[in-house]
Amino acid sequence: xxxxxxxxxxxxxxxxxxxxxxxxxxxxxxxxxxxxxxxxxxxxxxxxxxxxxxxxxxxxxxxxxxxxxxxxxxxxxxxxxxxxxxxxxxxxxxxxxxxxxxxxxxxxxxxxxxxxxxxxxxxxxxxxxxxxxxxxxxxxxxxxxxxxxxxxxxxxxxxxxxxxxxxxxxxxxxxxxxxxxxxxxx
Numbered sequence: 001x002x003x004x005x006x007x008x009x010x011x012x013x014x015x016x017x018x019x020x021x022x023x024x025x026x027x028x029x030x031x032x033x034x035x036x037x038x039x040x041x042x043x044x045x046x047x048x049x050x051x052x053x054x055x056x057x058x059x060x061x062x063x064x065x066x067x068x069x070x071x072x073x074x075x076x077x078x079x080x081x082x083x084x085x086x087x088x089x090x091x092x093x094x095x096x097x098x099x100x101x102x103x104x105x106x107x108x109x110x111x112x113x114x115x116x117x118x119x120x121x122x123x124x125x126x127x128x129x130x131x132x133x134x135x136x137x138x139x140x141x142x143x144x145x146x147x148x149x150x151x152x153x154x155x156x157x158x159x160x161x162x163x164x165x166x167x168x169x170x171x172x173x174x175x176x177x178x179x180x181x182x183x184x185x186x
Contacts, residue, residue: 006130015157015185022155039126049177064111074172075110077102114175150178154185
């Protein structure tokens with residue numbers, strides 16, 4: 001599918017509140033062999049989604065330690081997770097330490113997932129993923145691990161306000177760029 005047709009299809013699925021505010025853009029280098037084009041998403045004419053842009057307001061993590069030390073990342077811990085740790089340690093660990101252990105355990109898993117998703121995203125082709133989005137059910141795109149599919153689904157008009165509101169807790173476990181676009185829809 002050509003870029004102009006793909007862009008038209010993607011912008012046709014934008015939520016009404018985002019039309020005119022969010023744009024899909026691409027650069028191409030037709031005279032340079034071996035240099036592929038670059039696709040990105042702008043919000044109010046400001047480049048928001050482009051992994052190669054250092055001026056982007058979104059954090060792109062380089063290591064697990066950066067994720068663990070990010071003060072903006074909030075990880076909700078459930079009582080079930082604390083209870084599982086309590087059983088695992090046979091009740092020998094103080095309550096406040098159990099919360100720290102549960103948070104660290106969950107943070108390690110999240111860090112691995114985020115880095116894995118970022119790596120896959122940097123290797124992927126925007127147009128390939130966008131074409132996949134157009135052919136995939138919206139539920140799959142929302143619940144999957146692919147960052148770009150999550151973003152495209154969050155901006156889709158088929159996802160209503162109630163659904164966006166009900167996703168608030170699950171979005172906290174996603175990449176900051178997904179959280180940004182979730183906030184944009186709110």
